[in-house]
Amino acid sequence: MDTTWYLVLSALLFAVGAGGVLVRRSPLVILLCLELMLNAGNLALVAFSRSTGTEDGQVFALVVMVVAACEVVVGLGLIVAMFRRRVPLDVDQIRGLRG
Amino acid sequence: MEAVAFFAGALGALGGAVAVISLRNPFYSVLALIVHLISLAGLFLILHAEFIAAAQIVVYAGAVMVLYLFVTAYVGQAEEPIWEPIPGQRLLAPLLAAALFIEISVAVIGTGLKAIDSQGPTIEAGFGSPGSIGELLLERFLVVFEAASMLLLIAAVGAIVLAGQKRKGKPDDSGTPASEAEEVAA
16 A cells, blocks of 8 residues: 555544544543544654654654653543532633633 | 555544544543554554554553543543534534645645655565664664653653642542542442
């Protein structure tokens, strides 16, 4: 398979994730859509790594996975804190930054 | 054969992604994301990225998704309200996503890169194996590796500070989400 196929698939997955961020309002699902976008980026990186015949892209993908894990941990921590303070879990109702 | 594997993986990844954003129940969205991640791991295998595929299954589909499932079960399954704060949001958002897809595709296909129209060079055995990735991480990308471990440490401390609770009248309490969930159940 040509690398182009993987890149177009990656663009499609990224667009689906971006559309999800725009449509959904639960912060939990928005975090899931961020995962979709990060994984689309990973797919492109690994495809480029295969295309150039070097493994650097795979190391990049690994680092992206680390960053994604950190983002999940902090994001879910925020969601649990919001839930405990009885803040509505709806991104349209969370407008103030004051704690 | 490779094309069949690619289209099977692409179908799974795309179906999982669409299911994540279209299912109403966040719990099902998380399960759909697991399908998506496993299909992507299959695609990584076709691309000779064996270590990345294994890490994807173990770290992502295993550990991270279990965290998601726990938090979803803890927070409860709030259905999203029907009203739209921005008029026409449900129509505009897919249009914008489609425009983004077309834009990225044009940018990718329109590049002058010759290499993306081929399968890539023939690669030697051991490409993408844990050994060669580890060698790269500990030699050329050592600083990146250390920075990543630092970032993980900071994220872990940050999550404890964010989600941990301070209770009055009790001696100090780590307040992890797990112990909190047990308390709610009891």
